[in-house]
Amino acid sequence: MFDKFYRLNYWRLGFQSRLYDLLTPEAYRESARRCVQSVPVKKGQVLLDVGCGSGLLIEGMNDRLDFGLRYLGVDIQISGLIRAQNKAEKEGSVSLFQADFTHPLPLKKESVDIIAAHFSLYTIADRERRKKILSGLVELLKPRGLMVIVNPSREYSAKKIIRESVGLVRERNGAFSAWVKKLFLYPLTTCLGLKFIEKQLKADQWHAFSFNELCEEMESAGLVVVHSEPVYAGCAHLVTGRKVQTQVAYPPL
Ligand SMILES: C[S@@+](CC[C@H](N)C(=O)[O-])C[C@H]1O[C@@H](n2cnc3c(N)ncnc32)[C@H](O)[C@@H]1O
Numbered sequence: 001m002f003d004k005f006y007r008l009n010y011w012r013l014g015f016q017s018r019l020y021d022l023l024t025p026e027a028y029r030e031s032a033r034r035c036v037q038s039v040p041v042k043k044g045q046v047l048l049d050v051g052c053g054s055g056l057l058i059e060g061m062n063d064r065l066d067f068g069l070r071y072l073g074v075d076i077q078i079s080g081l082i083r084a085q086n087k088a089e090k091e092g093s094v095s096l097f098q099a100d101f102t103h104p105l106p107l108k109k110e111s112v113d114i115i116a117a118h119f120s121l122y123t124i125a126d127r128e129r130r131k132k133i134l135s136g137l138v139e140l141l142k143p144r145g146l147m148v149i150v151n152p153s154r155e156y157s158a159k160k161i162i163r164e165s166v167g168l169v170r171e172r173n174g175a176f177s178a179w180v181k182k183l184f185l186y187p188l189t190t191c192l193g194l195k196f197i198e199k200q201l202k203a204d205q206w207h208a209f210s211f212n213e214l215c216e217e218m219e220s221a222g223l224v225v226v227h228s229e230p231v232y233a234g235c236a237h238l239v240t241g242r243k244v245q246t247q248v249a250y251p252p253l
Contacts, residue, residue, distance in 0.1 A: 003196075003199070003200075003205075006196065007200060007205060010196070011053060011077050011079075011080060012077050012079055012080075014193075015053065015054050015077055015079035015080040015082075015083050016079045018083070019188075019192065020053070020054055020080075020083075021054055021056075021083065022185070023185060023186075023188055023189040023192065023193060024056065024189075025161055025162060025165035025186065025189050025194070026164075026165040026166075026168040026169050026172075026181075027161050027164040027165040027168060027232050027233050027235075028056075028119075028161070028165075028232060029056065029059070029060075030168060030231070030232075031118070031119075031150055031231040031232040031236060031238070032056045032057050032059070032060055032118055033059075033060040034229070034231050034238055035057060035060075035116055035118045035148055035150050035231075035238060036057055036060045036061050036064065036116070037060065038148060038227060038229070038238060038240060039114050039116070039146055039148050039240065041064050041067065041069045041113075041114065042113075043067060043068035043069075044068055044070070045068075045069055045070070045113035045114060046069075046070045046072060046111070046112050046113050046114070047069055047070070047071050047072065047112070047113065047114040047115070047116060048072045048073075048074065048107070048112045048114070048115045048116070048140065049071065049072065049073040049074070049116050049117075049118070050074055050101050050115060050116065050117040050120055050121070050137060051074070051075055051076075051101060051117060051118075051119070051120020051121070051123070052073030052074060052075050052080065052081075052084055052096070053075055053077070053080040053083075053084070053120075054080045054083035054084055054087070055073060055080075055083060055084025055085075055087045055088070055096075056118070057071075057073075057116060057118060058071060058073070058084060058087045058088055058094065059087060065093040065094070068093075069093065070093050070094075070095070071088075071093060071094045071095070072095050072096075072097075072107075072112070073094070073095070073096045073097075074096070074097055074098070074099050074101065074105060075096075075098065075099075076098065076099070076100050076101070077098075078098055081096045081097075081098060084096055101120070101133060101137070102124065102129070102133055104136055105136075105137075105140065107140050108140075109139050109140060110139075110140070110141065110142045110143065110145075111140060111142070112140045112141055112142065112145060113141075113142055113145050113146070114145060114146045114147070114148070115137055115140065115141060115145070115146075115147040115148070116147075116148050116149075117137075117147070117148070117149045117150070117151075118148075118150045119150055119151065119152070119236070121133065121134070121149060121151060122151040122152050122201075122206050122207045122208070122209070123206050123207075124207070125204055125205055125206060125207050127207075127217070130207070130217065131217055131220060131221060134217060134218065134221040135221045135222065137221075138221045138222045138223060138243055141243045142243070143243060143245045144242055144243055144245060145242070145243045146226075146240055146241070146242055146243075147218070147223055147240070147241050147243070148238065148239070148240045148241075149214065149218065149238075149239050149240075149241075150231060150232075150236050150237070150238045150239075151207070151208075151209045151214055151236060151237060152197070152201060152206075152207075152208045152209065152232075152235060152236050153208060153209060153210070153211070153230070153234065153235055153236050153237050154208045154209070154210055155234055155235055156197070156198055156201050156208050156235045156236075157198070157233075157235060158190050158194035158195050158197075158198055160233040160234065160235055161194055161232060161233050161235055162182075162186050162189070162190060162194070163233065164232075164233035165181070165186065165233075166178050166181065166182045166186065169181050209237060211228070211237050211239075214237050214239050215228070215239060218239060218241040219241070222243060222244050223241025223242060223243060223244065224241060224242050224244055225239055225240070225241050226240050226241065226242050227239070227240040228240070
């Protein structure tokens with residue numbers, strides 16, 4: 001009962017209270033950075049962030065927005081979109097809209113160059129439903145467009161995520177910051193967030209993927225896998241797929 005209430009309101013409460021951003025472990029930010037940086041961009045291209053939440057991807061993208069990338073973020077939670085708007089330094093290049101990605105999104109087919117789905121599609125536990133959503137998203141991609149998906153792996157472990165996060169903070173901000181995060185912030189991250197997610201994944205309320213399963217789902221939606229890497233302390237898979245060009249069927253001569 002409590003789990004169901006928490007699951008349904010998890011992101012709304014997190015975005016509204018700002019705890020989502022405050023408690024985000026460094027390894028998750030690094031995964032968001034990899035998600036953005038692993039995709040080459042050209043000037044004028046459009047990137048659609050599906051389930052953009054509070055816009056963590058925007059944080060790692062400012063150089064690309066300066067370079068001429070256009071960012072389009074969609075989420076069901078208005079509270080997340082408000083936070084994302086605050087992160088958008090270059091207003092002109094960032095657009096946000098509210099929609100439910102389990103229904104067709106109000107965008108033209110073949111209008112998007114890149115789609116990123118960073119920890120969003122795993123919230124759909126049912127495989128057939130997920131496949132249908134994925135196929136709908138692939139329709140929005142231009143021919144040879146790229147889709148980068150990051151989803152939790154079957155090895156998801158709060159302990160590993162925190163260990164890697166403390167290491168990353170130590171490297172980047174020094175031992176004192178790492179110590180503060182380890183003692184004061186990350187215990188909250190663990191009990192309010194990571195342990196809850198771990199439980200939902202074990203119960204298959206949200207879905208933890210094997211690498212092959214994620215690749216297979218992407219391929220059956222019309223993508224060819226072009227890149228993959230473990231992220232988030234090995235607790236997630238990052239897989240990039242390129243849209244297969246539609247075959248033109250010529251009549252026999
Ligand atoms: C784990 S959060 C990830 C947010 C962001 N991508 C990030 O990495 O910080 C999952 C996001 O998916 C969004 N989401 C879940 N189901 C959705 C749906 N049916 N339509 C649109 N957004 C959805 C949630 O509101 C939430 O913001």
